[in-house]
Every structure is written in structure tokens, then in C-alpha cells.
Amino acid sequence: MDYRPGTVTRAAVVALAFVGAALANQGEVVWGIALVAALAFVAPLAPFARSAAAAFGLLVLARLASGVESRGVVAIGLSLAAIVALAYGLALTRRRRGSGAPVREAVAVCFVLAAVGVGAAALLATGKPALGLAFVPLAGLIFLWPPAAVPTPRLPTAALALGLALAGLRLGAGFGFALAAEKAFARGDFGGAECRARWAERLGAEEPGRLVALEAAASNGAPWPALRDLAAGRPSYAPPRPYDAVLAAGAFERGDYERAAMYGDLAAATTPVAPVSGGPVPRADLYRVLEKRAATPYGRAWLELWGGDATTAAGLFAALGPAAAAERGLALERGARAGAAGAYYAQRWQAAPGDIAASFGLLRAGRLERRGEIWNALARRYPTAVVGTKLRAVDGYPLSKYRLSLGRKPATFRFLGGGRRRVAVIAESFEAGGLYPIVSLTVNGRTAHTFYMNVAGENIYQADVDLGRPPVVVGLQFQNDYADPARGLDRNVFIREVRLSDEIRPPTR
DSSP, X not given: OOOOOOHHHHHHHHHHHHHHHHTOOHHHHHHHHHHHHHHHHOGGGGXXXXXXXXXHHHHHHHHXXXXXXXXXXXXXXXXXXXXXXXXXXXXXXXXSSSOOOOOHHHHHHHHHHHHHHHHHHHHHHTTOSOHHHHHHHHHHHHHTSOGGGSOOTHHHHHHHHHHHXXXXXXXXXXXXXXXXXXXXXXXXXXXXXXXXXXXXXXXTOHHHHHHHHHHHHHHTTOOHHHHHHHHHTSOTTSOSHHHHHHHHHHHHHTTOHHHHHHHHHHHHOSOSSSOOSSOOOOHHHHHHHHHTTOOSHHHHHHHHHHHTOHHHHHHHHHHTGGGGHHHHHHHHHHTTOHHHHHHHHHHHHHHOTTOHHHXXXXXXXXXXXXXXXXXXXXXXHOOEEEEGGGSEESSOEEOSSSOEEOOSSOEEEEESOOSEEXXXXXXXXXXXXXXXXXXXXXXXXXXXXXXXXXXBEEEEEEEEEEOOSSSEEEEEEESOOEEEGGGTEEEEEEEEEEEEOSOOOOOOO
């Protein structure tokens, strides 16, 4: 059958090729140039130029649309596009002269196009990041459209080439801004570096631009939520470890040492969860970065402990007095001085029987004769307790009457209280690949606190959490479970108890 498309269809094919190519990222530019070269120099492919150019542009637009926040608007647009595709396809089934019977194949293709469009809209409206995959068959159908459907193959090829040239200029300017941002950051102009990095991102240099923007924001005193959001917005193809290294430095500079330890180990670990792109950041390099930010004696002592020099760290913490007593005991433990650590914890417990951190240090040192006293002190401070095996755990594994090995799905319990409370998790952790367990405490499915359980052996991890109105569902989510039996690696966390204090009331005036 001989079909004649309208002016709108020709313009749409050319616009798809040009706009899509102009918005391509660096990897897509390479593939687009290869496509143009093939269509220009391989004669059998020339009749497919307009369909190939349109498919390329559509896939690029699908990648962009899958990351937008206004998903509802895009979903409506996709639905309208599906309706237009269906209407146009039905129009194609009529002969040039007269109104003959519909062609069944064309009708089937149109219905498939509409179904794919509506399916993509539904996926996007529900927040599923599957838009790119939904467009793959749609692009394939455009590529396989009969060659006679849209004539003049040279025009879409030229539009594709022109769009790729524009994308190349845009990316060149973007990487130029990224380089300027790095130079501004090196000379201490953090505000200028952040501004240039933002322009680099807008022009397509997403990975270097976002990383420099994160570094500049961290050094410019941005609050932690802003840093976390910047890191979360990294391109999906960018390796996470450089971002983790920047977050470690930012947390360290802000005195948030639990986060600094977690992100530092994430950046340097060989197996964070499973093999990921990009190699680990050498611990020595990250140590030197943190060393420049060690503005306080405590920070310096903590850095020595994180860097592996536990003996030096123990001496530095000792010089700080009672304020760093818990850290001194941990440094003695990590320095393989179990006897000294046990004696030190016993001394602390005798001086202050309510010292919970010292109590678990005693237990790790093997001084089990104090266990009854310790649990009595816990009961006074945390009257509500849930034993590990009483947690609702779909894939947890009971190890004993009390202890539960967390799986990859949340372990939860229902709590009839509310308000602000201190939550304590008593757990034993085992590292693998240089990284300890990361466990999120959730309230009604939302993360309220993240524990980095980097104390080898059983320890207590505490956080003040606003539970809101009762009843609530409290959960523990093991974020980085990992096992590699061939290498003898198995990262685990065993939960003995979850305890909650009485409601913390604000002081009355």
C-alpha cells in the first residue's frame, strides 16, 4: 500500500531527531554519531534513516523524562501522545484515493503503540522508574515502520547530525564549566565553584558538575540534608564512592563522627553491598583529606582510630579526660589489648554503675559476672523491651531463644506508645570487605535514624526518635547485607533486643 504522511508527521520525525540528539549525554552522542555514519555511508540502511533518527531521539527523551519530578504532567503527555499515535495510525489505514478497508497490520501496530504509551504513562504516574524500558518497544516499532511511510530520509539524518553537533558544543561548554569549578574550589572560592558546577550540570556535564557542587557545598557550610540531597542526585552511571568520600569529609567537618565513619568506610570498602562500578577510594588518601579538617583534639583522636592507629588514638583520648572515656575504651579494644580494655571498663563501671557504654565494653571483654547488674540498669533506663526473636521478620533467622539474624527485609514490631523516646538496639555485628552493618531504624516505614554498627561484638546503639502518634510500627532494615562464601566474607548483624525509654518530655519553664 502507498501511504502519504501529512506535514505534521514529517515535522514530528525531524523534531524528534533534532531535539533528542541536542539533549544527548556524552555516551549517547557517541552512539548517535555512529548511527549517522551508518545511515550516511551504508546504502541499505538509508531508507530507514527517518525511523532510526526518530527512535534515537525518542529514547533520549525517555531517559530525560524518567528523571523528572513532575511525573503527573509527563504521564498526561504520554497518554495524549498514545491517543495521537492511535488516531494517526488509523488514518494511515486508508488508501490515498478513496476510503478502502483498513489494513489489519497497521491497525495492530497502532494499538500496540497506544498500549505502550498508556503503559508508560501508568508506570510513570505511579512513580516507577521504568519509563525508559517502556519506550524501548515503542522505538523499535518506529524503526520497523514501512520505509514508504515517511519519505525524504536525508532530512531526518541531517536533523540528527545537527542535533548531535549542538549536543557536542553544549557538552564541551559543560565540561569547561566543570573544569572552572574545580579550579575555583582549589583556590578556596567555594561559592564560585558551586555556581560554576551548577552550570556544568545544566549543560550536560552531570557527573563532574554534581561532584564539585557537593564538594563546594560541603566546604561552604551547607546543612547536612542539602549535602545528602546533592549526593542522592548523582547520575545513575556515576560510581558512588567519590560521593561517599565527600560526605565523609563533610560529616567529619561538622563533628558527626558516626556518619563520617560510615561514609568513610563506604568509600574505602572493597565490597559495600555487592560489586559496584569504580574502585574504592584508598583509605590513606581519604585519611589525608580528613586530616586537613581535624580542627579539634577530639577530631584528631577519632581520625587516628578510624585510620587504624588504635594505640595513638587511645593516648589522645586519654588526654581528653572523661569526655572521651567511651572512645578510649574502644581504642583499647581495637588495639587488641583486651586485658587493658577489660580493666578500664571495670574501673568505669565501678565509678558509674549506670554507664551503659562501659557496661557493654565489660561484656565484650568477657566480664560476664556483671551481666545481671547491667540488665537491671538497662531495665531502669529502657523499661520497654522487645526480644530479637519477637520481631516480625520475613527472612530473619532465629539464632537462639533471644537473638535474631537480620535478613534483607525489615524486621518490625508494633508499639502502642508515641512521642519522643530514646531507642536502644542491642546487636552484635560482623564486618566484611572493610564495612560494618548499616541498619536503618524506621517508624511507619520511614527512616528515623541510621546506625553504623562498627563495634566488633555486642554493643548498644542509641538514638532519640520522634515516634509521633501511637500506635506505630518500628522496624530495623539491614541496608548492606553481603556474603561471598568463596572469599569467606559474610556481613551479619544479630539483634538481641530493641528497647525504648519512657517518653522524653521537654523541660518546663
